[in-house]
Ligand SMILES: Nc1ncnc2c1ncn2[C@@H]1O[C@H](COP(=O)(O)OP(=O)(O)OP(=O)(O)O)[C@@H](O)[C@H]1O
């Protein structure tokens with residue numbers, strides 16, 4: 115159940131900075147995801163922790179042991195770090211059965227036969243692939259192959275499991291299923307999971323904490339719901355959540371009045387000390403807009419996307435475009451006049467640098 119600590123870790127390829135001064139504390143037994151758009155440095159970060167890539171600067175320790183230190187010249191190879199990998203292309207050995215695929219690594223480690231048998235049996239059960247033990251990979255579905263790959267990775271009992279987009283080859287339904295499996299697996303093993311994805315939903319649903327990066331720079335490191343409700347800046351706010359948060363330019367007064375999109379509201383900040391007179395961006399989650407008779411402002415329905423469980427409604431409010439999500443199978447005619455209001459919390463960002471100024475309740479006046 116190791117803790118992983120990264121201190122001032124940087125990776126440069128020539129002049130290009132792939133990861134910039136990253137400080138990260140990954141607690142024991144956590145499920146961390148590295149999240150961000152393509153090219154932001156997720157795989158590079160994972161590879162540095164695993165020992166597959168040498169950082170340019172900084173230090174890394176796993177379970178109290180320094181595995182890398184640029185200044186002291188310490189750099190343990192991957193096989194001395196007690197870690198397991200699961201990559202996007204999880205190629206199983208095609209000429210080996212499921213059983214042999216899982217046992218192979220343990221035979222290499224010179225485990226005795228009986229111990230191997232017990233361990234493989236345990237994994238077959240844990241991943242619910244016992245009935246396939248005699249089959250070859252070509253006789254399995256994608257999701258079953260994936261589970262064999264996971265079993266193979268877990269077999270030697272690595273203290274840390276690294277996964278780089280391991281579900282990206284699967285269809286949506288199977289991916290959903292495997293997410294559930296991974297989460298249970300995390301509970302059933304004592305391992306620390308470090309998971310790479312560019313899918314915000316995957317990060318939200320799986321992790322105990324999300325590390326979101328952009329162009330090699332850490333943007334926020336927090337539990338998923340905290341990140342969703344109180345994003346550090348516009349980048350994080352925009353990246354987390356689908357449909358995305360509504361962003362409306364406006365102006366904040368030090369007394370807490372906000373004018374935006376032709377509307378005026380009172381903003382009760384959780385931290386009123388943060389408020390001063392300035393240009394802002396008001397961020398409102400789609401599900402925090404309610405459409406009903408109690409609404410204080412009139413809006414026009416631009417279009418609706420009913421999906422059964424919820425309906426995404428595009429609204430026009432005095433020329434500003436807002437997206438609302440209404441739960442249940444409701445629908446509105448195009449061009450209908452409705453009334454809207456805001457519930458729960460909005461977040462107000464600094465227009466200049468995009469940073470979160472304050473979170474609070476927004477009441478239309
Ligand atoms: N060996 C290399 N030489 C030069 N540049 C590299 C090298 N490896 C990675 N990079 C660059 O470093 C940046 C980060 O790459 P990385 O693979 O970590 O991105 P990523 O976040 O995993 O992206 P993706 O979601 O597309 O997999 C990219 O801009 C990439 O082009």
Ligand SMILES: [Mg+2]
Pocket residue numbers: 156157158310
């Ligand atoms: Mg990658």
